[in-house]
Amino acid sequence: MTAYTSYLRAYEPLAAFPAPERRRWERYVASGAVPDRASGLREEQRAAVVAAIGVPPDNEVEHAYVHRLDGMTYVCPWRTRVRAWEAMTEFRRSMPDEIADAFFPKQAAEVAERELARWRSTEPELKSHIVSETWQVPLKWFLAFEGEERRLVLSAERSLSYLTTMSNARRRVARSLAILRRTIEDQPIVEGVEELADWLEEYHPRSLVELDYGGLVHLMDDAALEADESARDVAAALAALGAGDETAAADAYARVSARMKVLQAVESAN
Numbered sequence: 313m314t315a316y317t318s319y320l321r322a323y324e325p326l327a328a329f330p331a332p333e334r335r336r337w338e339r340y341v342a343s344g345a346v347p348d349r350a351s352g353l354r355e356e357q358r359a360a361v362v363a364a365i366g367v368p369p370d371n372e373v374e375h376a377y378v379h380r381l382d383g384m385t386y387v388c389p390w391r392t393r394v395r396a397w398e399a400m401t402e403f404r405r406s407m408p409d410e411i412a413d414a415f416f417p418k419q420a421a422e423v424a425e426r427e428l429a430r431w432r433s434t435e436p437e438l439k440s441h442i443v444s445e446t447w448q449v450p451l452k453w454f455l456a457f458e459g460e461e462r463r464l465v466l467s468a469e470r471s472l473s474y475l476t477t478m479s480n481a482r483r484r485v486a487r488s489l490a491i492l493r494r495t496i497e498d499q500p501i502v503e504g505v506e507e508l509a510d511w512l513e514e515y516h517p518r519s520l521v522e523l524d525y526g527g528l529v530h531l532m533d534d535a536a537l538e539a540d541e542s543a544r545d546v547a548a549a550l551a552a553l554g555a556g557d558e559t560a561a562a563d564a565y566a567r568v569s570a571r572m573k574v575l576q577a578v579e580s581a582n
Contacts, residue, residue, distance in 0.1 A: 314353040314527035316578070318449040321522045322441045322478070323379050323386035328516035330437060337376065337387045346378045350469040353526060359392040379475070379520055386520050388441045395440055397428040439514055444526075447579045448572045451546060451565075452504050453523050455488040456481035456512070459544030464537060470529045472537055478512065478519040485509045491554045531575050542568040 326334055326341075340346070347355055355375065377388040404412040404421045412421070431438075457474040465471045489505050496502065512521070529537060545568040552561035 314350075314530070315357050315446070316527045316531060316575075317444050317446050318453075318526050318528055319522075319524045320443045320453050321377060321388045321524065322512075322515045323377070323388040323520040323522065324441070324516045325518055326385050326387060328519070329387070333438075336374075337389075340374075340376065341378060341385055341387070345375075347375060349377070349471065349524075352377060356390055356392060359390070360396050379522075381520070388522075390442065391438075391440050394428065394431055395442065395444075397424040397431070398440065400424040401428060441515075443511070447528075447576045449523065449525060449528065449542065450504075451542075451568060451572070452501075452508050454543040454546040454568070455485050455505065455508070455550070456521055457484070457523060457543040458547060459541055462541070462543060466534050466537065470534075470537070472525040472529055472540060474523040474543060476521055478515060478517055478521055481521040482509070482512050482517075485512060488550050491550055495553045528575055531578055536571075540571060542571060 326337060329337060352375065359375075375390050375392075377390070379386040379388075400416050400421055401424055404416065407415075409418070412418075416424075454474075457476050458480075461474045461476050463471070463473045463475060485505065485508055489502070489509060492502050492505060523543075532540070545564045549561045549564035549568075552558070552564060
């Protein structure tokens with residue numbers, strides 16, 4: 313069982329990486345060590361736990377997710393330890409010390425901050441290609457996709473994901489941002505979409521963008537997965553907002569929001 317976490321990933325073409333790293337990923341892809349999605353999620357979770365508790369890696373292989381499309385290879389490095397450091401640092405800053413200490417010892421958090429600062433100073437050109445969220449899929453992520461890009465697998469390894477090009481994702485998010493700035497007064501929502509737009513700009517323009525429900529599919533039965541058209545609903549809400557139809561926008565938003573609330577409710581279920 314994988315963590316109840318969703319993921320937004322950027323896959324860059326091999327040519328976008330600095331030469332030393334590009335050669336390393338070329339060897340990695342050629343070696344056949346690339347895990348499939350299901351085993352990758354489980355291994356990524358294990359690596360994240362190891363990084364969070366401060367256990368030094370034992371000859372750990374740096375993994376990546378890989379897509380091959382139209383003769384091109386696209387790579388999404390995990391950078392698990394860096395993401396764990398970032399998460400620990402952000403978590404402690406958002407919580408009182410007495411609460412944060414119950415999750416991560418202060419000494420471990422200090423190590424994370426120090427290592428994160430060292431990584432950023434010694435390898436400033438490297439970046440994290442994955443963002444994640446527990447117990448839900450952030451609604452703003454759906455802005456980058458269209459309903460036709462949904463990929464649903466109902467088998468032993470169930471999955472629900474979307475895949476699009478970076479140019480499509482940037483254009484859709486920019487269009488959504490223009491509508492939101494014009495029609496709503498909720499500044500945090502606008503700022504959240506601005507952050508998404510800035511994140512997309514960090515990567516090569518010929519990259520791919522993927523939204524993956526990850527372990528959240530284990531909280532949904534097949535019927536719920538088949539009925540989940542959240543990207544289509546979010547697009548309908550934006551279109552209605554742009555046309556001035558607040559009722560239709562609210563109805564579409566309520567459909568996708570209700571799905572996420574069902575998932576979020578499990579976090580606090582006894």
